[in-house]
Amino acid sequence: MNFKSYLLRFFSFTIFAMMISCDKDFNEIGTNIVGGDNDHYLFDRYENASIKAYNQKIGAVAMNNLPINPLGIYKNPVFGTTTAGFVSQLEMASGSIGRKFNNTDSTLYQDLPIIDSVILNVPYYSKVIGTVTSEGISTYQLDSIYGEAGSKMRLSVYESNYFLRDLDPTAQFTEQQVFYNDMQEIENQKIPFVLNNLSVFDDKNLDGHENAQFYFDKREHKTTVKNSENVDVPTRSVPSLRLHLDKATFYNKIINAPTSQLASNTIFKNYFRGLYFKVEDLGNSNSMAMLNFANANAKVTVYYTEDLKVTVGSTTTFEKKNKTFDLNFAGNRVSLQSNSNENMDYLSAANATQEASKLYLKGGEGSIAIIDLFGPDADNNGIADEVEQIKANGWLINEANLTFYIDKTAITGQAIEPNRLMLYDLNNNRVLLDYLTDQSLNSRNPKQNKFIHGGILLDEDDVFVKQIKDETTGLITNRGTKYKIRLTNHIKNLINKDSTNVRLGLVVTESINTIGFSKLKTPIGNIKKVPQMSALSPVGTILYGTNIPVGDPNYANRLKLEIYYTKPD
Incomplete structure (x- = not known):
């Protein structure tokens, strides 16, 4: 030429x-x-x-603070079964840091706050595929789901009792602490009480509990929330992992928390060490989703009411005020994966x-x-x-x-x-x-x-x-x-x-757009890391x-x- x-x-x-x-x-x-x-x-x-x-073949991989996190069970006849759980610290949203509840200030409020509900919400990757009807209903398709989105599994959310520290003491606290996918400590040190234990009877939870037959539901959520004036406001939101958590636990941990424990997120993350998501096979479970816990809408919201004293002349009345306390999935997050069969x-x-x-x-x-x-x-x-x-x-x-x-x-x-x-x-x-x-x-x-x-x-x-x-x-x-x-x-x-x-190394990847690398727990010769998006x-x-x-x-x-x-x- x-x-x-x-x-x-x-x-x-x-x-x-x-x-x-x-x-x-x-x-x-x-x-x-x-x-x-x-x-x-x-x-x-x-x-x-x-x-x-x-x-x-590689062994355990560092899986802390990944851009996205898998959750669920995926069965591949060629390779076997992969089970993916998750643990994360929680941080108070900026408006909640240092919040003082009325357990000492009786001049402003009557009695203690009352928790209406505690909602955990993590949006799925999804897109609208259907026509919006006159009622405002949208039809969605879930993305980044492996296996069958409708396949049921047991999903249990626990309070974690394992502290996910920021820095590695073996490196004189000069390097980030690495957490690997095979951390049995999380399971061993969990507080053994299922938080998503609310009885709800619908076609999604056949035995009446949110954890027992969970699946990744592609339907949008239709809810009603009371505003500060105690008026019901109907809302619709995209498909998400949406669970009711135990109110008593969060009452003790948040409403009854010593004020000093809510003074900063550094203190709070040691006081309340986070949430642990555990999935279990129901026999034919085969569904795994990629979730973005760093999403701004991924959070735990405590909905509560306070009765504000209002005095006009010699007359005292009480006005119910609806408030929220938000916890984000910030701090350290770790994907937990295991292979079987x-x-x-x-x-x-x-x-x-x-x-x-x-x-x-x-x-x-x-x-x-x-x-x-x-x-x-x-x-x-x-x-x-x-x-x-x-x-x-x-x-x-x-x-x-x-x-x-x-x-x-x-x-x-x-x-x-x-x-x-x-x-x-x-x-x-x-x-x-x-x-x-x-x-x-x-x-x-x-x-x-x-x-x-x-x-x-x-x-x-x-x-x-x-x-x-x-x-x-x-x-x-x-x-x-x-x-x-x-x-x-x-x-x-x-x-x-x-x-x-x-x-040259060749791997599968969840996304080509992230080029970080994750450490192997046990190096194999000169192979000490693998691409991050392959790890998950x-x-x-x-x-x-x-x-x-x-x-x-x-x-x-x-x-x-x-x-x-x-x-x-």
Whole structure:
């Protein structure tokens, strides 16, 4: 190719990439992405690059103060069952700090305050999908739910008695305290009284208790709240985790609290150490939601009344005043995850050390893949021999992709395929240059940002796949075929700038937009961290690896590095 043709090709691609980064919905099947094989007819292709891939099982992961937190039970026949609980400190909202109740000021109030209700509310990720009726009713669809949103489980909320300290004493209180997903201390030290114990008889709670047959309900909430003038005000709110908590507990902890314990949140978080959410399987429970406890509307609200004395002349009357005391899920928050009934084939493959024919990726306390590019460095000069040959050839690298094909014989039935994989620098626990330089956005679905870098579930034609579940059978009716990740800049740096040929890590990710890393409780060689959004994801997949011999029926599906290049004139 001559230089003029190359420039034409480059500017055409740039304009096209800018156009598709606009407000187009890439959820819909039929939307093509940049990078299909037809785009490369002007380039030569090198697809025999040396590549080896391995599985690595990981242990407990740091899960404190994550951007979102899973809650529930998710069953995957390929990997087993993941159970996710949660513990969080509570902080008084700014208007509640230092509040003095009327237990000593009888000149203003009659008697003590009376608690009407204590409501815990955490909005789900949802969107309106139905027409708003004349009554103002909206129909919602829940997002970020794995399994079946209507699947019932036991959900118990306890008062935690474990103090989640801010700083690590073993590091001379100079580093943040790390809390891992396997903290048995939370369970062992809970105050053994279920707070969400109110008897409520409806189709959601068949035995009359909010905790016994809980599920993630997609209906909006219709409630009535009394304003300060004691007038009923009807309200509607989005679907949420909404529970009534025990009034006596909060009366003792809040209304009867010594004033000194409400003086600041630092004091309060040691006095009232937070809430612990525990989920239990009812036998067929299979539903897990991603929740944002940091949401401004995620809180515990104590609704109470006070009788204010009003004296006119010689006549004294009492006016009922409705008030609230808000507690936010602030401070330290920890996701608690455990695995059970793990598939033996998965455990055997994930714990093996040899080059893998299949790659098992599982979020949470699961497994990752390790990828080595370009083979050995026989002359020990710090550069792989294959890279030296490419440099000697003088190739101009135009594009490079890793393509991972899904083992469709293993991922079947109700198993959800991860919508996204993430490739990263395993040596240094950081994202690749291609991630940093990709500014492509999808405003309708931010989880598909950076779609040029890729890692999104695709069909055979490189089209984004929107998984659809049959409501009757629970089966996924359309499945993905592969994942493709562009690492052009990474390869260019290896060839042109003698960058270090680092090992690459591959994980499932809940969101591509967060690039933090979580510590492993027990490092595995040089592997000390995994991407944060992989730590909280419950899903997994099986991909074809590299140890597939020629002649094997799956040889064409092996993991490949494809490099498109221009030869020098």
